[in-house]
Amino acid sequence: MEVATFDAKNRLSALLDEVARGVEVTITRRGVPIAKLVPVGPTFDREKAQRAAEGLRRAGARATLGGLRIKDLVDEGRS
Structure with a gap:
Protein backbone atom coordinates (compact mmCIF):
# COMPACT_ATOMS: atom_id res chain seq x y z
CA MET A 1 0.00 0.00 0.00
CA VAL A 38 6.50 -2.74 8.27
CA PRO A 39 5.40 -5.14 10.99
CA VAL A 40 7.93 -5.75 13.73
CA GLY A 41 9.78 -9.04 13.28
CA PRO A 42 10.21 -11.63 15.97
CA THR A 43 11.77 -10.32 19.14
CA PHE A 44 15.15 -11.47 20.40
CA ASP A 45 14.82 -14.68 22.42
CA ARG A 46 17.62 -14.54 24.98
CA GLU A 47 16.97 -18.07 26.30
CA LYS A 48 17.11 -19.54 22.79
CA ALA A 49 20.37 -17.69 22.11
CA GLN A 50 21.85 -18.95 25.37
CA ARG A 51 20.87 -22.55 24.51
CA ALA A 52 22.47 -22.17 21.08
CA ALA A 53 25.67 -20.74 22.58
CA GLU A 54 25.84 -23.60 25.08
CA GLY A 55 25.40 -26.12 22.26
CA LEU A 56 28.29 -24.51 20.39
CA ARG A 57 30.46 -24.62 23.52
CA ARG A 58 29.69 -28.32 24.00
CA ALA A 59 30.45 -29.07 20.35
CA GLY A 60 33.71 -27.13 20.59
CA ALA A 61 34.76 -29.04 23.68
CA ARG A 62 34.61 -32.28 21.68
CA ALA A 63 36.56 -30.87 18.72
CA THR A 64 40.21 -31.76 18.42
CA LEU A 65 43.07 -30.44 16.36
CA GLY A 66 44.78 -33.80 15.97
CA GLY A 67 47.51 -32.98 18.47
CA LEU A 68 48.15 -29.49 17.11
CA ARG A 69 48.08 -26.48 19.38
CA ILE A 70 46.24 -23.28 18.52
CA LYS A 71 49.36 -21.24 19.28
CA ASP A 72 51.35 -23.27 16.73
CA LEU A 73 48.69 -22.70 14.06
CA VAL A 74 48.62 -18.95 14.79
CA ASP A 75 52.41 -18.78 14.70
CA GLU A 76 52.45 -20.67 11.40
CA GLY A 77 50.04 -18.15 9.91
CA ARG A 78 52.39 -15.30 10.81
CA SER A 79 55.36 -16.60 8.84
Missing part, protein backbone atom coordinates in the same frame (compact mmCIF):
# COMPACT_ATOMS: atom_id res chain seq x y z
CA GLU A 2 1.33 3.47 -0.86
CA VAL A 3 0.35 6.62 1.00
CA ALA A 4 1.45 10.22 0.50
CA THR A 5 3.14 11.93 3.45
CA PHE A 6 0.21 14.28 4.07
CA ASP A 7 -2.23 11.36 4.21
CA ALA A 8 0.18 9.36 6.37
CA LYS A 9 0.29 12.14 8.96
CA ASN A 10 -3.49 12.36 9.05
CA ARG A 11 -4.11 8.61 9.06
CA LEU A 12 -1.22 7.30 11.15
CA SER A 13 -3.36 5.36 13.62
CA ALA A 14 -5.29 3.61 10.82
CA LEU A 15 -2.04 2.88 8.96
CA LEU A 16 -0.56 1.32 12.10
CA ASP A 17 -3.64 -0.90 12.36
CA GLU A 18 -2.95 -2.05 8.78
CA VAL A 19 0.69 -2.73 9.61
CA ALA A 20 -0.36 -4.72 12.68
CA ARG A 21 -2.38 -6.92 10.29
CA GLY A 22 0.75 -7.55 8.22
CA VAL A 23 0.39 -4.90 5.50
CA GLU A 24 3.54 -3.00 4.47
CA VAL A 25 2.89 0.70 3.93
CA THR A 26 5.17 2.75 1.69
CA ILE A 27 5.12 6.49 2.37
CA THR A 28 5.76 8.69 -0.64
CA ARG A 29 6.63 12.33 -1.19
CA ARG A 30 5.57 13.65 -4.58
CA GLY A 31 5.21 10.04 -5.74
CA VAL A 32 8.73 9.03 -4.66
CA PRO A 33 8.98 6.35 -1.93
CA ILE A 34 10.77 7.74 1.12
CA ALA A 35 9.85 5.41 3.98
CA LYS A 36 8.23 2.10 4.77
CA LEU A 37 6.14 1.00 7.74
Whole structure:
Protein backbone atom coordinates (compact mmCIF):
# COMPACT_ATOMS: atom_id res chain seq x y z
CA MET A 1 0.00 0.00 0.00
CA GLU A 2 1.33 3.47 -0.86
CA VAL A 3 0.35 6.62 1.00
CA ALA A 4 1.45 10.22 0.50
CA THR A 5 3.14 11.93 3.45
CA PHE A 6 0.21 14.28 4.07
CA ASP A 7 -2.23 11.36 4.21
CA ALA A 8 0.18 9.36 6.37
CA LYS A 9 0.29 12.14 8.96
CA ASN A 10 -3.49 12.36 9.05
CA ARG A 11 -4.11 8.61 9.06
CA LEU A 12 -1.22 7.30 11.15
CA SER A 13 -3.36 5.36 13.62
CA ALA A 14 -5.29 3.61 10.82
CA LEU A 15 -2.04 2.88 8.96
CA LEU A 16 -0.56 1.32 12.10
CA ASP A 17 -3.64 -0.90 12.36
CA GLU A 18 -2.95 -2.05 8.78
CA VAL A 19 0.69 -2.73 9.61
CA ALA A 20 -0.36 -4.72 12.68
CA ARG A 21 -2.38 -6.92 10.29
CA GLY A 22 0.75 -7.55 8.22
CA VAL A 23 0.39 -4.90 5.50
CA GLU A 24 3.54 -3.00 4.47
CA VAL A 25 2.89 0.70 3.93
CA THR A 26 5.17 2.75 1.69
CA ILE A 27 5.12 6.49 2.37
CA THR A 28 5.76 8.69 -0.64
CA ARG A 29 6.63 12.33 -1.19
CA ARG A 30 5.57 13.65 -4.58
CA GLY A 31 5.21 10.04 -5.74
CA VAL A 32 8.73 9.03 -4.66
CA PRO A 33 8.98 6.35 -1.93
CA ILE A 34 10.77 7.74 1.12
CA ALA A 35 9.85 5.41 3.98
CA LYS A 36 8.23 2.10 4.77
CA LEU A 37 6.14 1.00 7.74
CA VAL A 38 6.50 -2.74 8.27
CA PRO A 39 5.40 -5.14 10.99
CA VAL A 40 7.93 -5.75 13.73
CA GLY A 41 9.78 -9.04 13.28
CA PRO A 42 10.21 -11.63 15.97
CA THR A 43 11.77 -10.32 19.14
CA PHE A 44 15.15 -11.47 20.40
CA ASP A 45 14.82 -14.68 22.42
CA ARG A 46 17.62 -14.54 24.98
CA GLU A 47 16.97 -18.07 26.30
CA LYS A 48 17.11 -19.54 22.79
CA ALA A 49 20.37 -17.69 22.11
CA GLN A 50 21.85 -18.95 25.37
CA ARG A 51 20.87 -22.55 24.51
CA ALA A 52 22.47 -22.17 21.08
CA ALA A 53 25.67 -20.74 22.58
CA GLU A 54 25.84 -23.60 25.08
CA GLY A 55 25.40 -26.12 22.26
CA LEU A 56 28.29 -24.51 20.39
CA ARG A 57 30.46 -24.62 23.52
CA ARG A 58 29.69 -28.32 24.00
CA ALA A 59 30.45 -29.07 20.35
CA GLY A 60 33.71 -27.13 20.59
CA ALA A 61 34.76 -29.04 23.68
CA ARG A 62 34.61 -32.28 21.68
CA ALA A 63 36.56 -30.87 18.72
CA THR A 64 40.21 -31.76 18.42
CA LEU A 65 43.07 -30.44 16.36
CA GLY A 66 44.78 -33.80 15.97
CA GLY A 67 47.51 -32.98 18.47
CA LEU A 68 48.15 -29.49 17.11
CA ARG A 69 48.08 -26.48 19.38
CA ILE A 70 46.24 -23.28 18.52
CA LYS A 71 49.36 -21.24 19.28
CA ASP A 72 51.35 -23.27 16.73
CA LEU A 73 48.69 -22.70 14.06
CA VAL A 74 48.62 -18.95 14.79
CA ASP A 75 52.41 -18.78 14.70
CA GLU A 76 52.45 -20.67 11.40
CA GLY A 77 50.04 -18.15 9.91
CA ARG A 78 52.39 -15.30 10.81
CA SER A 79 55.36 -16.60 8.84
